[in-house]
């Protein structure tokens with residue numbers, strides 16, 4: 001729910017209300033309102049709006065005008081809530097005000113800056129408790145995990161729970177659309193309402209303005225500006241004992257004062273679980289809740305419950321993938337979704353219109369991570385697609401290394417892939433083993449095929465790995 005002056009926008013029910021009364025608004029006009037309101041003060045370009053409101057169709061630009069006028073008519077005296085920025089796009093006149101359970105006064109101001117907690121957040125109460133406790137002592141805490149695993153959701157929830165522990169309001173800084181160090185600093189200045197003006201601000205100035213403030217700074221979605229954020233956080237934290245920084249990112253900052261908290265997938269049922277055990281898993285709860293909210297009745301008998309459990313397991317308990325799969329149940333049915341999971345990059349598309357572009361399809365989520373890799377890590381990642389199970393460093397080298405791609409390349413790159421949450425590391429005693437999630441593997445395989453390397457790497461895998469397994473047993 002987004003509260004906008006005297007209006008309430010319910011994104012799930014797709015309604016615009018005023019004092020509890022639903023106002024008549026067409027579907028496209030609602031989409032425009034939702035897109036601009038969800039951007040939380042950020043400018044939404046015309047192209048972005050067209051892609052969000054008419055994702056599969058090309059329409060004339062004046063369609064925006066038509067639906068915008070209808071929307072403004074409904075907004076009445078508040079018609080200028082949505083500003084047109086000539087030649088650029090659309091923007092909210094005022095910041096959105098959220099409706100979490102904040103008290104009056106400064107606590108309410110804190111909540112105004114922080115997005116509302118996600119309603120129906122599943123399986124995260126332990127993580128939230130731990131994060132809150134860790135923030136008592138840890139100056140920089142980074143929530144790390146794969147795209148769509150729920151870092152932002154859990155960080156927002158933890159920040160709401162922790163806000164009472166701080167004297168100053170929580171500062172929420174969304175870095176999703178920020179690309180430079182200067183812009184990161186500006187975003188912090190704006191969000192914390194620091195009295196710094198002028199064309200340029202430095203990390204030292206921001207640090208001085210935040211000095212001794214007992215505050216929680218939440219820097220969300222930092223992976224694409226990780227170097228800049230690492231530098232800024234180091235400067236902010238030096239000599240400021242009262243400041244706490246909570247970061248979400250697909251990879252750690254790698255600075256001295258940092259503690260890393262890995263966000264785990266939602267729990268999925270092991271094979272052969274009873275129906276009751278399947279239904280207890282948070283991943284399955286999420287899947288069934290979302291599928292049923294789309295007017296399809298699923299999960300009514302044992303066969304459906306087991307199928308839902310298998311789907312969640314094959315999606316590795318990643319909430320974003322589960323959301324995308326649940327949305328497909330209305331068209332394909334449970335069985336249809338399960339059978340098409342081999343082609344998951346094609347079917348797991350069509351996320352919420354108001355989600356970040358990289359959260360609208362599974363492929364876009366991986367594209368975002370893949371684009372941030374260097375060439376050597378890209379090569380390794382696509383070649384790892386041939387491993388269906390966990391593998392050792394030696395097995396990996398036997399398959400991917402040659403005269404050009406040396407062991408030194410492999411060492412650097414496997415570290416990078418693990419840090420960036422594209423490969424999971426498990427330990428069997430002192431031995432590290434690596435594994436790609438089923439979704440990561442599907443993405444890597446498509447890249448391997450596109451690069452024309454599939455035959456060669458599959459042949460190397462067939463030649464070396466069975467021999468190594470025999471020697472080990």
Ligand SMILES: Nc1ncnc2c1ncn2[C@@H]1O[C@H](COP(=O)(O)OP(=O)(O)O)[C@@H](O)[C@H]1O
Pocket residue numbers: 118120121122123124145146147148149150151152153154248266286319320323359
């Ligand atoms: N524990 C959860 N319960 C229900 N939905 C969740 C949960 N965690 C994440 N989601 C949903 O999954 C999607 C991705 O979550 P998000 O927090 O944005 O992931 P990340 O920041 O790791 O990319 C969002 O639509 C979010 O609402």
Ligand SMILES: [Mg+2]
Pocket residue numbers: 151152153220221248
């Ligand atoms: Mg995020």
